[in-house]
Amino acid sequence: MNRSARRRLTAAVLTVVAVTASATACSSDADDTSTKAEGGGTYTIWDPYPQFEKGSAWAKLLDGCGTEAGVKIKRTAFDTSDLANKALLAAQQDNSADVLIVDNPVVSTLAEAGVLTTTEDNKLDTSKVSPNLLAAGQSGGKTYGTPIGANTLALYYNKAVLKKAGVDISSVTDWKSLTAAMAKVKKAGKKGITFSAIGTEEGSFQFLPWFWGSGAKLTELDSSQAVSALSLWKKWLDKGYAPNSVINNTQTTSWQEFASGDYAFAENGTWQLANAEKAGFEYGVIPVPGASGGDAAAPTGGEFVTIPVQGDTGRYATSQKLVSCLTNSENLLETDTTLSYVAPTTEVQDKQVAADAKLKPWVDAVKAAKGRTSDDLGTKYPKISEQMWKAVQSALSGSAxxxxxxxxxxxxVK
Structure with missing residues (x-):
């Protein structure tokens, strides 16, 4: 590896820490953190799913794809942020996994560091993947891997709270009607909305649907549209529609507030579906509305299946077979159901909705969603995001x- 490539990798190790404070559900560390096994018949796969142990459906799928490709699989599972750092260090040592499944905002960081191969290099077919989801894995006009699934944000609502306040959910179509609904809810003695505005990537993740829903762009944080989005959140706090606790709320604590049964709305993700079923009250889901109507673009969570650069290029053909197996329609349907993800292709999304009608609003939200590093922001995103969450904190606290x-x-940012 030449000197400039090593410098890029060192810089990427620092950058990836900020990016991987992801808004998706976190996992605990895995026990098995050994490096790549030797031998042409063994291929290594690193993933961020330590919750799935040996013998799980996920582990069996990996082994099955290995059998189909004629090789044995050595799987290592890491916590999401730990995985990204391990991938960068392994690349420095020319000891990368054969297949790497990584959080989508990290893809551009790894790509720009020279860690990943392109889909063109490895003839990976991404033609069925929704363009808005694929964009999260694109940098400099090239595509690095393919998404295994996506999650995103939408608005959960408490049917009983809205009924008591005389609010018809079908009337909530834009910011004005949403705010009007909260006013009725407050008058009826309940609370309007809860969300996470904490000073981390999680806060930026939750603010983005409103930011993008205003028509704002991440390259212009101070545009009039961006100001309107932050003013909306500030208005909700000033009016008492949202609690001051949102400033410190994570998505978990925000959900706990909604689960109390006192709130009409909560901004949260697909990963809360199981908890929603246990909440003890009837709920519904609508996509986050845009300022003037329509569905706002919410940021995508979820992972990409990628093929890291190898010193032995003869391994790529088998790695391609493994990725193609993991992301074919049949396996996507099974995997995304397990992970509570919306599939990255229309074909599988339709099958998911047919099997569970409650997924329809989530499919709609994913179709309108957008990658945080899309628009070719790549490694610029972490700095932009940090300034965004600082601005949100400053405005909501009243200091500016x-x-x-x-x-x-x-x-x-400039």
Whole structure:
């Protein structure tokens, strides 16, 4: 590896820490963290699913794809952030996994560090993947891997709370009607909405649907549209529609507030579906509305299946077979059901909705969703995101107006 490539990898190790403070559900560390096994008949797969142990459906799928490709699989599972750092260090040592499944915002960081091969290099067919989901794995006009599934944000609502307040959910179509619904809910003695505005990537993740729903762009944090989005959140706090606790809320604590049964709405993700079923009240889901109507673009969570650069290029053909197996329609349907993900192809999404009608609003939300590193932002995103969450914190705490907070954020990014 030449000197400039090593410098890129070292810089990427620092960058990836910020990016991987992801908004998707976190996992605990896995026990097996051994490096790649030797031998042409063994291929290594690293994934961020330590919750799935040996003998699980996921582990059996990996072994099955290995059998189909004529090789043995050595699987290692890491925590999401740990996996990204391990991948960068392994690349420095020319000891990368054959297949790497990684959180989608990290793909561009690994790609720019020279860790990943392109789909063109390895003839991976991504033609069926929804373009908005595939964009999260694109950098510099090239595609690095294919998504295994996606999750995103939407609005959960408590049917009983809205009924008591006389709100018809079909009337909630834009920011004005959503705010009006909260006013009725407060008048009826309940609470409007809860969300996470914590000063981390999680806060940016939750703010993005409103930011993008205003028509704002991440390259212009201080635009009038961006100011309108932050002003909306500030108005909700000032009116008492949202609690001051949102400033410190994670998505988990925000969900706990909604689960109390006092709130009309909660912004949260597909990973809360199982908890929603246990909440003890009837709920529904609608995509986050745009400022003037329609579905706002929410950020995508979920992983990409990628093929890292290898010193032995003869391994690529088998790695391609493994990735193609893991992401074929039949296996996507099974895997995404297990992970509570929406599939990355229309074909499988239709099958998911046919099997469970409750997934329809989530499929709609994913269709409108957008990758955080899309628009070719790549490694610029972490810095933009950090300034965004700082602006949100500043405005909601009252230390600066939304306009001034976002103005300072844009100056810092520049």
């Amino acid at each position: 107006s939304p306009k001034d907070a976002l103005g300072s954020a844009q100056s810092a």
